[in-house]
Amino acid sequence: MANWTQKKQLLAIAGGAGAICLLAAGGVYHAQVQIEELGRITLEKQQAITVAEGKIAQIPTLEKEVIILRENLAEYVKILPDTKELVAFVRMLNQFERQSGIVGTGLVQKATRADKSKDRFLAIEYTYDMTATLWQFLKFVNLVENYERFVSIVDFSIQTGGKGKNEDTRDGDIVHTMRVTMQTYTYNGKPAGKEVEIPDYAAQREALREEIWKRMQAIRIDKYEHRGHQGRRDIFVDPRERGDLRNQGPSPAEQRALVEKYVGEVTRLREILQRMRRPDTTLFEQYALEKGLREGIERLGSEVVVGEGRLSYAPYRLRWAREVIGPLEDLRQQIHDVARTEQKRADPFLPMPELEQMVAEMERDCGSGMLEEAKRRYEAVSNRLNVPTTDPRYALAVAAKAWHHKASTALDFKTMDIRVQGVVVNRGGRSGVLLNGEVYEEGDYVSDDLLVKLVEEEQVWFVFRGLTLVRTM
Amino acid sequence: MIRINLLPADLRRGNRIPAKVLGAAFAGAIAASAAVGWFGIVWFGDLGAAETALREVEARLAEREKRVVYHDQLQANRKDYGGRVQTIQEIAKSRRLWSKFCDELIDVVNNNGDTERHLAWFDGMTVKSDPKKGATVTMPGNVQEADKSRVANLHEDLEAAPFAPELASKSDPTFRLEVDKVRIPAQSLAFPLALQFQPTVVEEKKGVKKAPGK
Numbered sequence: 001m002a003n004w005t006q007k008k009q010l011l012a013i014a015g016g017a018g019a020i021c022l023l024a025a026g027g028v029y030h031a032q033v034q035i036e037e038l039g040r041i042t043l044e045k046q047q048a049i050t051v052a053e054g055k056i057a058q059i060p061t062l063e064k065e066v067i068i069l070r071e072n073l074a075e076y077v078k079i080l081p082d083t084k085e086l087v088a089f090v091r092m093l094n095q096f097e098r099q100s101g102i103v104g105t106g107l108v109q110k111a112t113r114a115d116k117s118k119d120r121f122l123a124i125e126y127t128y129d130m131t132a133t134l135w136q137f138l139k140f141v142n143l144v145e146n147y148e149r150f151v152s153i154v155d156f157s158i159q160t161g162g163k164g165k166n167e168d169t170r171d172g173d174i175v176h177t178m179r180v181t182m183q184t185y186t187y188n189g190k191p192a193g194k195e196v197e198i199p200d201y202a203a204q205r206e207a208l209r210e211e212i213w214k215r216m217q218a219i220r221i222d223k224y225e226h227r228g229h230q231g232r233r234d235i236f237v238d239p240r241e242r243g244d245l246r247n248q249g250p251s252p253a254e255q256r257a258l259v260e261k262y263v264g265e266v267t268r269l270r271e272i273l274q275r276m277r278r279p280d281t282t283l284f285e286q287y288a289l290e291k292g293l294r295e296g297i298e299r300l301g302s303e304v305v306v307g308e309g310r311l312s313y314a315p316y317r318l319r320w321a322r323e324v325i326g327p328l329e330d331l332r333q334q335i336h337d338v339a340r341t342e343q344k345r346a347d348p349f350l351p352m353p354e355l356e357q358m359v360a361e362m363e364r365d366c367g368s369g370m371l372e373e374a375k376r377r378y379e380a381v382s383n384r385l386n387v388p389t390t391d392p393r394y395a396l397a398v399a400a401k402a403w404h405h406k407a408s409t410a411l412d413f414k415t416m417d418i419r420v421q422g423v424v425v426n427r428g429g430r431s432g433v434l435l436n437g438e439v440y441e442e443g444d445y446v447s448d449d450l451l452v453k454l455v456e457e458e459q460v461w462f463v464f465r466g467l468t469l470v471r472t473m
Numbered sequence: 474m475i476r477i478n479l480l481p482a483d484l485r486r487g488n489r490i491p492a493k494v495l496g497a498a499f500a501g502a503i504a505a506s507a508a509v510g511w512f513g514i515v516w517f518g519d520l521g522a523a524e525t526a527l528r529e530v531e532a533r534l535a536e537r538e539k540r541v542v543y544h545d546q547l548q549a550n551r552k553d554y555g556g557r558v559q560t561i562q563e564i565a566k567s568r569r570l571w572s573k574f575c576d577e578l579i580d581v582v583n584n585n586g587d588t589e590r591h592l593a594w595f596d597g598m599t600v601k602s603d604p605k606k607g608a609t610v611t612m613p614g615n616v617q618e619a620d621k622s623r624v625a626n627l628h629e630d631l632e633a634a635p636f637a638p639e640l641a642s643k644s645d646p647t648f649r650l651e652v653d654k655v656r657i658p659a660q661s662l663a664f665p666l667a668l669q670f671q672p673t674v675v676e677e678k679k680g681v682k683k684a685p686g687k
Contacts, residue, residue: 009494017501024508031515038523045530052537055544062547069554076561121560134579142572152568154602160595185564196546219558221565224573235582238594240617240656319586 063198067205071212076219079150080121080187089184092147093128100140101170102132102178110181121185125154128180133173134158134234142226144182150221155181160236174237231321233314241313252313259316262300262307262324269296269331283354284361287380290338297331304328350384355396362403371407371414378404406467413464416450420471423455431455567673569608571600574636581634582627591627592617595666603672607641610668615651619660624648631668642669 004012090107097104110125132140137158144151159177161167168175198204205212233239241252250258275281276289304324311317350358358377365374378385378400387397422434430441433455440452446462454461459472582593595614602608616623628646631637648662 006491006494010497013494013497013501017505020505021508024505024512027512028515031512031520035515035520035523038520038527042523042527042530045527045534049530049534049537052534052541056537056540059540059544059547062544062551066547066550066554069551069558073554073557073561076558079565080561120557121564138572138575141575145568145570145572150565150568152564153571156571156598156600158598160597194546194549196543196550198547219562219565222568222570224570224576226572227576232579232583235579235593236595236597238615238656239592240653240658240661243655243657315583315586315588315592318583322585 063204064208064211066196067198067201067208068212068215071205071208072215072219075216077187079148079219079221080185089147089149089151090126093144096140096143096147097130099143100132101136102130102140105129105131120188122188123183123185125181125183128182130178130180131161131168131175132178133170133175134236135173135229136170137176137178138226139228141180142224144180146223146225150184152183153180154183155179158236173234176236231318231325233318237314239314249312250310252316255311255313255316258307258310259319259324262304263319265296265300266324266327266331269293269300270327272296273331273334282357283350284358284377284380288376290335291380293331294335297328297335300328301332348384349387349391349393349397350381352393352396355385355393355400359396359399359403362400362407366403366407366410371411374403374407375411378407409465409467410469413462413467413469416464418446418450418462418471420460420473423457423460423473425455425457433460567604569602569670569673574610577635581630584630588617591623591630593623593627605672607670607672610666610670612666612668613663614666615661615663616648617661618658619650619662621648621662624662624664631666639670640668641671643667 093104093107106127106129108127110127130137130140141153141156144153157179161174161176249255272289272293276286276293281289308320308325311320358381362374362377365371365377382404385397385400387393391397417436419436420433421437424432426432430443431454432439432441433452435446435452440446442452442455444452446452449465451463452460453463453468457473459470462469462471582595584590593614593616595612597613599611600608601611614627616627624646628643631643644665644667646664648664651661651663652659653661
């Protein structure tokens with residue numbers, strides 16, 4: 001190197017320094033690449049952390065959701081029978097058969113797929129053959145549909161009976177032939193993966209009880225209460241009359257007239273009820289109307305039993321049920337409700353204003369000779385006049401009773417056979433009267449409760465049961 | 474004249490390191506040192522810091538890993554239970570209450586006993602359910618007498634029945650006059666009646682039997 005020229009030396013130094021710099025730059029470049037890679041990995045991991053934190057934040061919600069679903073699922077699957085319960089279901093069909101009155105003729109289970117383990121819910125179908133009236137059939141179907149376990153009627157057919165003269169009947173209804181296919185599911189409760197263990201499960205479940213209950217409502221299976229016959233016509237029976245059968249009852253026209261007569265009667269009773277409820281109807285009118293209504297209902301009740309037996313034409317039987325029997329029952333119920341409401345009243349006695357009004361009207365009736373009216377007014381409410389002596393209405397109740405006594409006495413007196421045939425008026429002494437062929441003087445008793453008080457030229461005064469009454473000549 | 478230089482070779486003027494070389498060497502040394510220093514800073518500083526940051530992040534991630542696994546298990550459980558619950562709900566919703574339908578149909582046909590508008594009866598009834606297309610009800614029917622408007626009246630009443638909104642389609646009114654001399658009145662109009670119900674559950678790609686809880 002000592003022999004190198006200066007130029008060579010400079011080149012060597014520059015080359016050496018440059019090589020070192022290049023090596024350093026290469027190292028720096030390599031380090032930068034690594035840093036970038038590490039930075040990328042770090043970023044990815046940070047993103048993973050963000051995702052993980054997001055997931056961790058979801059854990060409480062997920063736990064709640066899983067608890068709710070797990071608890072609900074346990075309840076939900078109760079609607080689906082397991083294999084053992086299928087046997088119970090068949091037994092239940094027998095019970096439904098007895099309850100509905102159908103006659104089962106065969107139960108066949110349709111083939112199910114062989115690999116049961118693959119399906120969580122396995123459909124099972126039964127085909128049930130039966131004979132029944134339409135109403136028995138509908139009751140049976142309804143019982144199946146309202147069964148505690150989920151059973152769906154997927155197919156059914158009705159073959160009508162009663163096309164000939166000798167139709168098979170039950171309870172007066174034609175028997176048809178039916179086939180029903182019922183479907184239910186068995187549940188395979190084996191979990192798909194590991195069932196996660198949630199810490200503090202029992203306490204969390206307790207806290208979520210309300211939410212679990214709310215969600216449970218979503219699975220409520222629709223149910224329906226079949227309304228029964230209700231006088232309706234079987235729509236699978238030809239309602240027309242058979243000309244080849246002798247009909248001993250009334251003709252359809254007569255049956256129609258019968259229905260309309262009773263429909264009219266029911267309408268009249270309904271009108272009475274409406275009048276009873278009108279605010280301008282007085283209490284006394286109400287009592288009279290109620291009495292009339294009760295009597296009308298009682299009379300109609302006994303008549304409809306006979307009338308119903310005379311109806312054979314199916315369409316009129318429905319009208320009868322809808323427009324006579326139904327409204328009559330409704331009227332009975334309403335009258336019954338009125339009676340119950342009255343019983344429930346806190347004050348069993350007539351209110352003061354009504355009592356005052358009644359006394360005033362009785363006085364007016366007695367004054368104008370309308371004794372029957374006065375008597376009727378009192379008797380309509382007599383059970384509500386036993387007012388205790390401490391009650392401020394006592395005096396009015398006594399007054400009403402007194403007017404009733406007067407009216408009754410006067411009416412009894414009126415009906416008595418008293419024929420005044422002649423009088424002898426003695427200004428200085430006791431006058432006399434010829435009654436029913438016998439002579440009585442003033443102060444004489446005609447009978448135990450009838451006394452001749454005063455005899456005048458035109459009239460005779462009597463005292464009857466403590467009440468002074470006049471009989472004119 | 475001959476000049477003889479008796480100084481050792483390295484002290485001789487002509488052999489001393491020239492200032493240029495010395496300067497270059499110094500500059501080269503500085504550049505090399507700077508480059509090495511830069512490398513050192515990058516390698517041991519930045520790269521080290523990146524490695525430390527990564528280790529920290531990995532440690533944090535590892536800390537969360539257990540909870541994430543727990544989350545995923547919960548998620549899987551929710552999906553599993555949710556699927557089963559949905560299937561049960563679909564099963565429950567898929568059911569049509571035929572006793573209700575029959576009650577409503579009987580009411581329509583009975584028409585509150587009004588026989589003037591129509592007096593109809595049926596020769597049978599067949600109900601077939603299809604989860605995708607909905608249930609089909611087939612009923613060959615008749616109305617009393619030859620008044621064609623009674624068939625129309627019955628159809629009109631069926632269209633206004635409580636179950637009508639659930640129908641996807643209904644057969645149009647047609648009729649054929651029939652005479653049964655045994656009956657009074659003898660004439661009636663026979664007609665076919667087909668009611669197509671809408672499906673109770675909107676089917677997804679998989680059917681109920683295949684989808685359940687999976």
